[in-house]
Amino acid sequence: MFRRKIILVLVVALVLTSGLYMANSDIFETSNPYKTEVFKVENGFGYQINYNSKLLIKQEYIPAVQLNKTFAQSKMQIVWLNWLVKNYIIKKIHR
Structure with missing residues (x-):
């Protein structure tokens, strides 16, 4: 009985240690060749x-908008711009 408890504790410890190792390592990360960056320009962001x-x-200015209008200086718009680049523009390029 005592021997089974020791074996059970060792197996659980091994599983937990393995799980923590895999969670903190980059073994399962897939390599994405695309990298995006939002950067500051004179009156906003690109x-x-x-x-x-x-x-x-x-892209320093909003495409298809005249007068070289930049993306505004709002954190929400920066988050949206980053999402747009990663989820829409890259998918269009990758076709």
Whole structure:
């Protein structure tokens, strides 16, 4: 009975240790060749997309808007811009 408890404790400890190791290591990370960056420009923000460390797109102004309007200086818009680049623009490029 005592021997079974020791074995059970050792197995649980091994499983927990293995789980913590895998959770903190980058074994399961997939390599994404696209990297995005939101950067500050004179009156707001722009973004750029790199593919395998090569500049693919650098957009300092809002596309299709006249008068070189930048993205505004709001944290919510920066978060939205980052989401837009990662989830929409890169998918369009990747087609």
